[in-house]
Amino acid sequence: MATHSNYELYNPTAKAAEPEEKVTPAAEREVMISIKGLHKAYGKKQVLKGLDLDVYSGELFGFIGRNGIGKSTTMDCVIGSKKFDKGKITLNGFDVRQDPIEAKFSFGYVASEPSCYEVMTGYDYLEFVASIYKITEGDFVRNFRYLCKRLNLDERELDNPASNYSHGMKQKLCLVASLLHNPKIWILDEPTVGLDIMTVEELKKMMREYANHGNTVFVTSHNIDLVAKLCDRVAIVNDGKIASLYDLNREPNRRIQLSKIFMDIYKQKE
Numbered sequence: 001m002a003t004h005s006n007y008e009l010y011n012p013t014a015k016a017a018e019p020e021e022k023v024t025p026a027a028e029r030e031v032m033i034s035i036k037g038l039h040k041a042y043g044k045k046q047v048l049k050g051l052d053l054d055v056y057s058g059e060l061f062g063f064i065g066r067n068g069i070g071k072s073t074t075m076d077c078v079i080g081s082k083k084f085d086k087g088k089i090t091l092n093g094f095d096v097r098q099d100p101i102e103a104k105f106s107f108g109y110v111a112s113e114p115s116c117y118e119v120m121t122g123y124d125y126l127e128f129v130a131s132i133y134k135i136t137e138g139d140f141v142r143n144f145r146y147l148c149k150r151l152n153l154d155e156r157e158l159d160n161p162a163s164n165y166s167h168g169m170k171q172k173l174c175l176v177a178s179l180l181h182n183p184k185i186w187i188l189d190e191p192t193v194g195l196d197i198m199t200v201e202e203l204k205k206m207m208r209e210y211a212n213h214g215n216t217v218f219v220t221s222h223n224i225d226l227v228a229k230l231c232d233r234v235a236i237v238n239d240g241k242i243a244s245l246y247d248l249n250r251e252p253n254r255r256i257q258l259s260k261i262f263m264d265i266y267k268q269k270e
Contacts, residue, residue, distance in 0.1 A: 029056040031090075032185055032216040033078065038087035040073050047073050048084070049240030055218055055233075057184075060211040062227035063220045065237035066266060071220055074237070075189055078218075079109050092184050105133065108178030112190035114170035122158035122165065122173050126180065133181035140180065147176040150206060152199055167194040175203070186210055188219045192226065204230055228258040238265055 033055035040048040047070045055061045065071040076082040078089055080096050080103065089096045092106035116125050130140040148155050153172045162170060171194050178186065186207070192200045207230065211217045221227055227234055228248070236244045243265050246254045254261070 029058060031055070032057050032092055033061075033218060034088070034090045035074070035078070036088045038074065038077060038089065039085045040070075040077060040082070041085055047240055048077075048087075050087070051237070051241050053235060053242055053245075055216055057216055058211055058214045059232040060207055060217040060230060061219070062231035062234035063218060063237070064222075064224065064227055064234060064262065069237050070240050071237050072189070075187065075220060079107065079187060080104060105181070106183060107185035107187050108181065108183040109187045110171075110174050110178045110189065110191050112193060114167065114174045114194075116162050116170060116173055116177070118161065118163035120162060121160060122162050122169075123155075125162060125173065126158070126177055129177045130180050135181055143180050143182075144176065147179055150202055151175055152202070168196060168199070171195055172199065183215070185216045185218065188217070190221055191219065192221070192223065224259050224262055228255045234258065236262060236265055 031054045033053070035051055035053040038048050038051040039046070051070070051074060063071060063074070073082065077084045078091070078096070080100055091103040094103040094106060096103045116122075117128070120128065126144055127140070130144075135143075145155070147153075148158075151172045153169070153176060157165070157169065158173075162173065165173065171191075175191070178188075188207075191203060195203065204226070207217050207219065211232070219227070219231070232249050233245065233247050235242045244261065246258075246261075248255050248258075
């Protein structure tokens, strides 16, 4: 497995790329997340019923739906934490079943509830994560320091056990851990929960910058306003499939209408 070096986005002297004025057609972009015919059942309850989705390089993609509709199950299948019954998922070209290690090296993941080894100090935990991804010491230090600065995470606090951290601080720790290895895909599940407003604004900037540098950001959130303002495209999940998919750059009016569209989709099923 190749080692992962530091990357331009997380170099303090690097200037973030500006959003492209011209939207690159989907056919000219690389598919980074491919979900084909995804089925998943819990006992007799069919949750996913043939879900299909392609997410491209260089885009910030929103994946939304009400509770219990299959959104979290889809994400769990994508990151490999749950087995699925039928279908195919590839990440950065790697099949999550056939090439699970390569697929996992391709993404960084942040759960809705921060999860880390709380018996470790924050710094020890980040070193542990870096060792898994075979990050060199120099790259670890550079990325770690810059990410802590961006997220206003006090390095001195990282000498304390993670069990002593607040929810918000654990969330920041997990955000840093997810980006240490320069993943091509950044997957975030309700990433703003528990964060103060200043950190939320900084995280939004980071997500946009990350996509602008040619990477893929895949985010789920119940904050439809955040998704509408930030994302390039958005998919709404219902009844185990993609109910609607919108390109918010090509149809900017959809940004204003997204909350109404969301509500109308579920009212039709009632």
